[in-house]
Structures are given as C-alpha cells and as structure tokens.
Amino acid sequence: MKKSNYILLIAVGLVVITAVAYMFTAAESPESYVEKIEKERERQFKFIRFNIESPLTEEQKRGFTKLTFYDINPAYKVKARLLPIENKKVREVPLTDGSKQRYIEHSFAEFELGGRTNKLLLLQAMDETDKRNFFLAFADATSAGETYGGGRYLNVRQDGKNSITLDFNLAFNPYCAYNPDYACPIPPKENLLEIALEAGEKNYKE
Template identity: 35%
Template sequence: MSMPYNFLRLNSLDIRVSTILPLIIWFIALLSLTSCTSGPNRVETLKHKKAIMESRQDKDRFFKTSPDSPLLNEQQWQFKELSYYPVDITYRVTAHYQRLVEPREFRIQTSTGHERVYVAIAQLDCTVSGKATTLFAYQEKGQDPRANNILFIPFMDRTNGLETYPGGRYLEVGEPTGDSVVLDFNLAYNPYCAYNYNFSCPIPPPENHINLEIKAGEKLFPLGQLQ
C-alpha cells in the first residue's frame, strides 16, 4: 500500500517516519514483485492486478481502522472505500533512470502556502500512452535516513480537478541499482490533504506536469461525501 512517509505535516507536527515507513516498505516490495518483466504474460498480468487490488483493500482498512489514518474520527466510522480507476497494465511503464550528477536543491510549495526544501536527484524518461514523458524524482532535504532509498515522484496530469485530486498525486519507487525503473501509475495515490485540510502537502513542481490524462491510480476523494 502506498503511503506518504515524511512529506506531510499536521499543524506543524511531523508524521513520524517510524509510523508510516513499514507501509512504504510493503509498497516497494509490492512494486518489485509485480515488476519482474517488461512484457508480462497473461498470468503475470492477473497476478499484478490481484496484488494491486489487495493493496487497495489493505489501504482501505488502514484508513478505516488505524489511529494514524488521515481521516477524522467522525469520518472513519462512515468510511467504506477509496475510489480508483480500474487497473490498467498499459500504465505500468519502464523508465530510463539517470541520477543527476549535481542534485538540484530547491523549494516546493505546499498546499498551505509554505515551502519545503527538496532535492531533485534523478531524471526519469519513459513513454506513457505513446508520448515521451520526463519526470524528476526527489527526496526531502534532511529526511529520515531509513527512507534514503525511496524516490518521491509528485506529478500533475490532465485529470486533476476533474477525476483526480486538484493538487496532484504521488508515486514512490525504490531507487534502482541499474539504469531503469518501473513506474506503475496504477499505484498513484492522493496526498493526505485530499482527505483532511489540516495537512500540508507538497505541490508537484511544473517540471513534473504531464500533458496527458493519466487514468490510473487513485481518484478524487470528495470531502464531506463519504461513501
């Protein structure tokens, strides 16, 4: 299940990486288990879809029952499930991974108007829906060392504000040892501020705006309209 680990803060209180990191490790393991080949056969595709569906059910349970859920207490008892696009294997792509020789440090705006310092450490080049796409992977400056092998990929696309959260969505991948990495947009998730306005979430920078509709991953969560 994909959960943000140290990108979000509630009323200036950091969400501790020790609370969320086990979920991130599980998510990275899910991605690696379902990314063994670039051209999965039918059996592999079915296994991949099954793993994603199970991860979504796990995330629903986390939102419903965990004391670390981003939902308010009164929301949790009403909550049933998050909304997703159907799993679409065409949104699972292999990207060329190029670590930046000189990582770029800069400030990313958050949903509450504050700034956070991030470091762009790698360029990811891939083809999505037949279109060449470039994204950049980041890590937050001063983040917990246990998360140093996890790459944060915030992105915007043309579904934002229509079918998905207006403030963009996130991907996370384990840093590869080679020159390629699998990006599975079926695992794209909303920042916590999509569920609770008290959170402060990084807004994807312009260099990670995709001029396509990415109809994969998590969809819009209507605040005040729980299912």
C-alpha cells in the same frame, strides 16, 4: 508533530510494501499482478478507515465506506530511464499551507506513455537513508476532474542501474485530499503532465 510529517510516515511504509511486493512483478502472471494491486488498495482503505494516523476526522470515518480507483491497467506500469542530475540541488517544495519542505533534486524518470515521451522529476527526502528511494508528486490531465486537483503521489524505488519502475496503478492521494487541515507537497512544475493518467486513486468525495 506537524501534520505534514505524517506524509513521511505513510511514505516509508508504502515504499517498503511496494519494494517487497513488486520486486518480482516482471515474472508474475497478470492475475497475480492484479491480486497484489487489489491487496494494496485494501490495505490503503483500512489505513484510511481505521488507523489513528488517518487524515479523516472521526466524523468522516463514520461515513467512510470505500476509496475510489481506476480499473487496474498493467499498461500504466512503465519502465523508465533514470537520468541523474549531475549538480544536485536542494528544492524547497511549497506545501498547501504556504510553508515549504526541502528535498534533493535527484534525477528524472523518462518514459513512453500516451503516445509521447514524458519526463518526471524524482525528489529525495533530506533524511532518506536508502538512496534508492524517491518521492514523486505529479499532476496530469485528470487532475481537478476525476482525480484530486492538487496532484497525486508515488513512492518509487530504483530497481535497475539506469532504470526505475513507475506503477501509476499505485498512485495515491495526499492527505489534504481528505482533510484540508493537512499540509501536502505541491507537484513541481516539471511534473505537470499533459497526458491523462487514468490509473490509481480517484478524487475523494464525502
């Protein structure tokens, strides 16, 4: 199996976990919210450290002790307006190895953060069976500094008729941040943000 396909495998798992864990976040206490984010980060660490499908080599695993994250900040969990694209097209998204992966350009998520209105393109896998699930690849002012230069990912799920929640505390690195042998989707030009999203996973350093 091509290594880029592993991205889709972990994406499916993350979507399911996120959907179940955060369905009722709006009614949660701040303490419960922080606890759930911490549990997800622990799950992510264990996957990278121990799972057979981890992008780390066996040599990397031996010296791997933690993932690095920004402090959990509820301000980076935002409710975005869902702006559907009327004439949906197939986008060939470039991967880091020069190949391409096909996604559907589904909609835009528009939200207020960093003192401005931001808009991100939501992509949908060609074989996605649940049409409420989307893939979001983005880069921001922290990219190539505190966070991975190739951008970060979110797997998001529509949770309202015309809205969707984007929780950047859950932003995670693509596999190629850990191992350049993997091929990862590059964020589309629409998703290069000027603001700094100081939330989620930081850059991996051996």
